[in-house]
Amino acid sequence: MPQYQVVKGARDIFPDEIVRWHYVEGVVHRLALLYGYSEIRTPVFEYTELFQRSIGATTDIVGKEMFSFLPDPQGRSITLRPEMTAGVMRAVLQKNLLSTAPVHKLFYLSELFRKERPQAGRQRQFSQFGAELLGVSSPAAVAEVITFMMQVFETLGIRGLKLRINTLGDSSDRARYREVLRDYLTPFYDRLDLASRERFEKNPLRILDSKNPDMQEIIAGAPRLHDSLSSEAVADFEKVRFYLDSRRIAYDIDYRLVRGLDYYCHTAFEVTSPELGAQDAIGGGGRYDGLAKELGSSGEVPASGFAAGMERVLITMEKQGLFAALSPPGPKVYVVAQQQGLLDHAMQVAYRLRSEGISTEVDLAGRSMKAQMRDANRMRACFALFIGEDEVVSGAYALKNLVTADQTSQSLDAVIELINQYSGKEPES
RNA sequence: GUGAUUGUAGCUCAGUUGGUUAGAGCGCCAGGUUGUGGCCCUGGAGGUCGGGGGUUCGAGUCCCCUCAUUCACCCCA
Numbered sequence: 343m344p345q346y347q348v349v350k351g352a353r354d355i356f357p358d359e360i361v362r363w364h365y366v367e368g369v370v371h372r373l374a375l376l377y378g379y380s381e382i383r384t385p386v387f388e389y390t391e392l393f394q395r396s397i398g399a400t401t402d403i404v405g406k407e408m409f410s411f412l413p414d415p416q417g418r419s420i421t422l423r424p425e426m427t428a429g430v431m432r433a434v435l436q437k438n439l440l441s442t443a444p445v446h447k448l449f450y451l452s453e454l455f456r457k458e459r460p461q462a463g464r465q466r467q468f469s470q471f472g473a474e475l476l477g478v479s480s481p482a483a484v485a486e487v488i489t490f491m492m493q494v495f496e497t498l499g500i501r502g503l504k505l506r507i508n509t510l511g512d513s514s515d516r517a518r519y520r521e522v523l524r525d526y527l528t529p530f531y532d533r534l535d536l537a538s539r540e541r542f543e544k545n546p547l548r549i550l551d552s553k554n555p556d557m558q559e560i561i562a563g564a565p566r567l568h569d570s571l572s573s574e575a576v577a578d579f580e581k582v583r584f585y586l587d588s589r590r591i592a593y594d595i596d597y598r599l600v601r602g603l604d605y606y607c608h609t610a611f612e613v614t615s616p617e618l619g620a621q622d623a624i625g626g627g628g629r630y631d632g633l634a635k636e637l638g639s640s641g642e643v644p645a646s647g648f649a650a651g652m653e654r655v656l657i658t659m660e661k662q663g664l665f666a667a668l669s670p671p672g673p674k675v676y677v678v679a680q681q682q683g684l685l686d687h688a689m690q691v692a693y694r695l696r697s698e699g700i701s702t703e704v705d706l707a708g709r710s711m712k713a714q715m716r717d718a719n720r721m722r723a724c725f726a727l728f729i730g731e732d733e734v735v736s737g738a739y740a741l742k743n744l745v746t747a748d749q750t751s752q753s754l755d756a757v758i759e760l761i762n763q764y765s766g767k768e769p770e771s
Numbered sequence: 772g773u774g775a776u777u778g779u780a781g782c783u784c785a786g787u788u789g790g791u792u793a794g795a796g797c798g799c800c801a802g803g804u805u806g807u808g809g810c811c812c813u814g815g816a817g818g819u820c821g822g823g824g825g826u827u828c829g830a831g832u833c834c835c836c837u838c839a840u841u842c843a844c845c846c847c848a
Contacts, residue, residue, distance in 0.1 A: 347839075350839085350840095401846090402845075402846050402847080403846080403847080406772075406845095406846095407846080407847090425847095425848085454848080456846095456847080456848095458845090458846075458847080459772080459773090459843095459844095459845090460840095460841085461841075461842060461843065461844095462841080462842065462843090463848080464846090464847075464848085468848070469848090470848055472848090537845080551846095554844095554845095601847090603847095612847095612848095613848095619842080619843090620842080620843065620844085621846090621847070621848080623847060623848055624848070625848065626847085626848070649848060650848065651847090651848030652848080653848080654848060655848090676808095678806090678807075678808095680806055680807095681806095709800095710801085711806065711807060711808095712801090712802090712804085712807080712808075713800085713801090714807090714808090715807055715808035715809090716808055716809080717808090718808065719808040719809055720808090720809090723808095726807070726808075728806070728807070730806055731806090732806085740806085740807085742807070742808090744808070744809090747807095747808090749807085
């Protein structure tokens with residue numbers, strides 16, 4: 343057992359896996375461009391109050407999952423970001439971005455940190471890609487965000503995902519409902535579990551998504567938020583459904599979908615993957631028109647957004663066999679030195695090839711030809727170029743096609759020409 | 772934070788009721804083939820049995836502690 347190991351809940355990503363990340367990231371970038379979203383990068387840490395204010399002091403994330411520390415004894419506490427929306431909103435407000443154009447569409451691909459016990463599909467450092475649509479308050483905006491997210495999943499080839507949506511109404515709807523819910527729950531107070539009692543005062547809505555079996559009976563009989571909604575909120579939700587229906591995006595309505603973060607209003611949504619085990623949310627999001635005000639903005643900044651868990655996407659794709667054809671690219675040419683004394687010459691030839699834009703490998707360790715050939719094979723090089731005494735004297739190099747095993751002897755210029763013309767497939771393995 | 776689970780070679784795992792020098796497959800390295808890979812054959816390297824303590828004539832096997840892993844609860848991506 344090595345003395346040093348990765349920090350609990352973090353992991354290393356090696357080259358054979360990184361190709362998968364590049365693939366997914368490429369799809370995200372491509373579709374972001376297609377939908378008109380530009381990338382934003384914000385710092386990995388923010389002042390702690392930002393998260394307390396935006397995510398909500400009563401949430402689990404703020405209550406027990408943040409990595410917070412003091413940069414210096416007199417400094418303000420700072421926190422490794424547990425989610426992206428707060429930081430993006432802070433950046434947008436700080437720069438007064440909405441003054442340059444009324445609508446901004448941003449996407450990101452970032453690392454987040456949450457101090458949870460790791461388990462399948464859950465890490466302490468993890469990555470999300472997501473988007474924020476700022477400046478538009480409408481069902482059309484949430485619908486676009488959902489569409490964007492679902493198209494990413496679809497483009498990646500992921501199957502069997504389930505989209506659930508709900509509406510939380512606006513703040514006055516929720517205030518009204520909070521009272522209705524409290525009135526209903528009061529007679530059951532003695533039967534509520536500890537977590538639910540804590541939420542009773544501050545955020546009774548979140549009692550509804552408790553998974554405690556003992557609570558289910560009580561929850562099942564609760565009045566629905568839906569029945570407390572204003573007609574505007576109902577119409578808003580109907581409109582979102584209309585957009586999803588017209589784009590043939592399948593979904594279920596889940597009246598109990600509340601989501602953990604306090605800043606959501608109106609539409610909230612979540613996508614689950616059948617491949618994930620207990621932590622099965624692969625993406626989620628919603629609308630949060632009130633967040634900017636909460637952060638002290640004088641003007642309104644209505645917003646919608648989604649976030650998807652990169653690792654969970656990767657797990658799902660792996661289980662569905664969507665990476666079968668993916669492997670790290672091999673070099674075009676492997677320069678094989680007949681004996682160690684010819685390494686200098688081999689390196690010189692390699693540099694020449696590289697200067698011609700041809701990816702080239704040389705065995706710097708000076709191993710046997712057999713080892714070099716095995717290496718070339720393993721790396722799935724297309725060609726082997728042999729450097730022996732004959733070649734050095736004659737200037738004619740033996741070039742072997744490692745797929746067909748054809749071999750010719752040519753000047754270096756002719757070899758470069760041949761390689762550049764070659765467009766055949768890489769060796770199978 | 773709570774519960775359970777598993778730690779033996781680089782990887783996946785065997786290891787009988789405690790009993791000599793702890794094994795296999797794959798991978799790695801070398802040779803067979805001194806200018807040519809994949810396949811095959813032969814050989815080799817590589818292990819404080821997670822760590823510490825205890826019981827015992829004797830511990831990879833039993834007990835205690837500890838660290839780590841994984842899964843689940845909670846919650847979320």
